[in-house]
Amino acid sequence: MSTRHPIRVLVAKPGLDGHDRGAKIIARALRDAGMEVIYTGIRQTPQMIVEAALQEDVDVIGLSILSGAHLELFPQILDGLSANEMDDVPVVAGGIIPESDRSALEALGVRAVYGPGTSTAEIVGCVERLAEERPS
Amino acid sequence: MSKSRGHGSDNKTEWSESTLDPVLKRFGERKESFETASGIVEDILYTPEERDGFDYEDSLGYPGEYPYTRGVQPTMYRGRLWTMRQYAGLASPEESNRRYRYLLEQGQTGLSVAFDLPTQTGYDSDHPMAQGEIGRTGVPISSLADMEALFEGIPLDRVSTSMTINATASILLALYIAVAKKQGVGAERLNGTIQNDILKEYIARGTYIYPPTPSMRLVTDTFAYCSDHVPRWNTISISGYHMAEAGATAAQELAFTFSNAIAYVRAAVDAGLDVDSFAPRLSFFFVAQSHLFEEVAKFRAARRMWAKIMRERFGAESPRSWTCRFHTQTAGVTLTAQQPDNNVIRTTVQALAAILGGTQSLHVNSKDEALALPTEESVQLSLRTQQVLAYEMGVADTVDPLAGSYYVESLTDQLERRAFEYIERIGEMGGALSALDRGYQIQEIHESAFRHQRQVESEERVVVGVNRFQSPTPPIERLQAIERAETERQLARLASVKRDRDDSAARATLARLEDVARGSENTMPAILEAVEAYATLGEISDVFRGVFGEQREFSPF
Numbered sequence: 243m244s245t246r247h248p249i250r251v252l253v254a255k256p257g258l259d260g261h262d263r264g265a266k267i268i269a270r271a272l273r274d275a276g277m278e279v280i281y282t283g284i285r286q287t288p289q290m291i292v293e294a295a296l297q298e299d300v301d302v303i304g305l306s307i308l309s310g311a312h313l314e315l316f317p318q319i320l321d322g323l324s325a326n327e328m329d330d331v332p333v334v335a336g337g338i339i340p341e342s343d344r345s346a347l348e349a350l351g352v353r354a355v356y357g358p359g360t361s362t363a364e365i366v367g368c369v370e371r372l373a374e375e376r377p378s
Numbered sequence: 379m380s381k382s383r384g385h386g387s388d389n390k391t392e393w394s395e396s397t398l399d400p401v402l403k404r405f406g407e408r409k410e411s412f413e414t415a416s417g418i419v420e421d422i423l424y425t426p427e428e429r430d431g432f433d434y435e436d437s438l439g440y441p442g443e444y445p446y447t448r449g450v451q452p453t454m455y456r457g458r459l460w461t462m463r464q465y466a467g468l469a470s471p472e473e474s475n476r477r478y479r480y481l482l483e484q485g486q487t488g489l490s491v492a493f494d495l496p497t498q499t500g501y502d503s504d505h506p507m508a509q510g511e512i513g514r515t516g517v518p519i520s521s522l523a524d525m526e527a528l529f530e531g532i533p534l535d536r537v538s539t540s541m542t543i544n545a546t547a548s549i550l551l552a553l554y555i556a557v558a559k560k561q562g563v564g565a566e567r568l569n570g571t572i573q574n575d576i577l578k579e580y581i582a583r584g585t586y587i588y589p590p591t592p593s594m595r596l597v598t599d600t601f602a603y604c605s606d607h608v609p610r611w612n613t614i615s616i617s618g619y620h621m622a623e624a625g626a627t628a629a630q631e632l633a634f635t636f637s638n639a640i641a642y643v644r645a646a647v648d649a650g651l652d653v654d655s656f657a658p659r660l661s662f663f664f665v666a667q668s669h670l671f672e673e674v675a676k677f678r679a680a681r682r683m684w685a686k687i688m689r690e691r692f693g694a695e696s697p698r699s700w701t702c703r704f705h706t707q708t709a710g711v712t713l714t715a716q717q718p719d720n721n722v723i724r725t726t727v728q729a730l731a732a733i734l735g736g737t738q739s740l741h742v743n744s745k746d747e748a749l750a751l752p753t754e755e756s757v758q759l760s761l762r763t764q765q766v767l768a769y770e771m772g773v774a775d776t777v778d779p780l781a782g783s784y785y786v787e788s789l790t791d792q793l794e795r796r797a798f799e800y801i802e803r804i805g806e807m808g809g810a811l812s813a814l815d816r817g818y819q820i821q822e823i824h825e826s827a828f829r830h831q832r833q834v835e836s837e838e839r840v841v842v843g844v845n846r847f848q849s850p851t852p853p854i855e856r857l858q859a860i861e862r863a864e865t866e867r868q869l870a871r872l873a874s875v876k877r878d879r880d881d882s883a884a885r886a887t888l889a890r891l892e893d894v895a896r897g898s899e900n901t902m903p904a905i906l907e908a909v910e911a912y913a914t915l916g917e918i919s920d921v922f923r924g925v926f927g928e929q930r931e932f933s934p935f
Contacts, residue, residue, distance in 0.1 A: 258495035258511050260584015263624045263711075266824055267831050283931040284584050285499075287507070309495055310750070310860070314510025340749050340857050358715040358748045359844045361835050 249373040252300040254282040254291045259309035271362035292322030301373040307337040332372040414672040416627040424784035445685040448778040449736045450701040455774035461739035462764045467492030467516035470864035471527035474517040489539040492516030498585040500919025525553040534558040538569035545587040547574040552906040571612035577638040581819045582624040592926035598649045601656040603902035612661040622665040625827025628676045633800030641810040657699035666728040667709045675789035677735025706732035707741040713748040717843035721745040750857040817933025879912040887911045895925040
């Protein structure tokens with residue numbers, strides 16, 4: 243139980259889509275819940291996201307994507323994290339992700355996938371839980 | 379003393395005291411207050427009293443006449459129905475071409491092209507940034523060869539084509555003109571629209587490339603070029619839709635759209651264009667959200683506002699410069715992944731709002747779009763929704779049918795007032811671009827989005843199937859997939875274009891384009907030359923990137 247307080251979260255938007263309504267709402271809800279949130283803005287490459295996670299030394303990473311490129315981009319992000327010995331940083335995802343792609347993402351190591359209609363309370367709870375569970 | 383028997387109340391106050399209040403005291407209302415999505419407080423009843431001082435000719439007038447509140451044409455749908463235009467594009471030019479031909483066969487009356495994100499942000503399909511994105515949100519177009527495949531067998535003199543394209547709009551317009559030329563169709567005969575609305579990309583949609591000043595030049599270049607060479611083309615579709623999808627309320631949608639419109643008109647006038655030479659080709663694009671009456675009021679207010687802005691602020695003299703012609707799309711954000719069949723009901727009522735509001739063209743979203751691009755089957759249902767409304771419901775039989783409703787007229791007035799207040803505030807900041815520099819519109823929209831989210835989570839706002847009336851929903855059986863083979867075909871064609879073209883000729887056109895970009899000449903002719911020499915969209919965009927630079931995100935959260 244060595245969670246630093248406050249929890250540091252990276253909210254990132256991989257890919258080219260500019261739909262940031264959800265990411266900004268999540269970022270604000272996490273901030274309101276007392277976390278330190280680093281929001282990357284739109285159009286982030288996998289490398290940029292990995293770098294930001296590394297530099298900001300975050301406890302949890304949230305990825306928001308609505309373009310449909312998740313199956314190509316997420317593996318690169320997770321590989322990048324593991325190449326930088328950040329395997330232990332839990333990654334959660336949200337956006338437009340079909341049910342049928344969820345198992346593939348979970349197999350990659352994505353800890354949770356949230357679809358449209360999820361409440362911010364549920365996501366805040368999930369991030370808190372993942373940060374708590376993280377080995378020190 | 380109840381007045382319900384015999385003689386009724388003489389006015390609203392009397393009715394309220396004698397008839398309403400006793401009932402309210404006993405039973406109350408089901409909510410503390412009733413508000414539209416814009417936060418306009420709705421009264422229990424609207425009567426002629428709220429219309430005190432109302433001047434019919436002044437505020438409504440007649441359809442086809444200033445201030446156009448009742449409609450932009452005198453006959454409206456009795457003459458011709460709205461254009462049924464389903465936004466489509468996926469996977470590859472071939473696959474998209476197949477979808478377009480299918481839609482035309484099914485009775486669609488206009489095309490609407492969705493491009494993938496690399497095309498929208500100036501990357502060819504073989505660029506590293508395009509990885510994973512090819513064909514995902516629309517059709518990939520890297521060169522003239524792709525555009526030829528996209529419109530194969532579709533005579534461009536017989537369809538009107540709307541293209542949702544912004545930062546790279548002038549390139550796509552040039553490609554369209556080039557394909558038409560190959561079909562033997564002159565540019566002067568082309569009908570269609572490029573969205574070309576870069577300001578709302580900075581505010582909400584995100585597919586900008588260059589900074590605002592050179593981007594505005596590209597926009598005004600298309601205004602000038604089309605007024606000389608493509609006179610029937612709508613050179614811009616100034617869009618509230620995406621700002622509304624990002625969270626803007628109806629009043630904010632009107633305000634931010636018209637603030638942007640004012641900035642475009644100002645820029646074109648400053649570039650030396652006569653306002654009546656380009657203003658008739660400006661068009662608009664709004665959302666149809668779920669509050670039926672507020673949305674109808676919004677469309678009516680939009681027409682009246684634009685007429686006033688063009689006539690009073692810019693002194694436009696041609697009545698065609700005063701008309702707010704618009705496309706409407708139902709609200710993507712209201713689609714739910716839960717109980718997706720409910721989305722058909724939502725989009726039907728939203729489409730009804732657009733029709734009662736007098737839209738010129740309409741896209742109805744599909745029920746599966748909270749999860750993926752729509753399948754052919756679900757797109758057909760969207761088109762059928764439009765056809766049922768058009769042919770069976772009697773809603774297209776008379777012009778502006780809700781006019782005179784005390785309620786709708788009151789909402790129309792209030793939305794106009796609120797929107798003009800915002801426009802004034804933005805004007806005080808120095809206009810849309812200066813406000814954008816401060817992140818003003820972005821912040822306002824985010825606040826509205828956050829408020830909406832809070833209301834949904836507190837159940838103050840009910841979303842059937844999401845926060846109330848939930849039931850387990852089996853996942854949608856079949857979603858639209860993007861086949862790997864289509865991406866391969868796209869990449870192969872791009873490789874062969876680059877291999878087979880006269881490379882030095884293509885390079886020469888790019889060098890010439892760079893000179894033009896550095897100077898002040900209209901960029902359109904040089905872009906057209908470049909695309910005809912099979913220079914690619916990515917190469918052309920790179921020339922502009924080199925000269926103009928790239929824009930970072932405004933006001934990162």
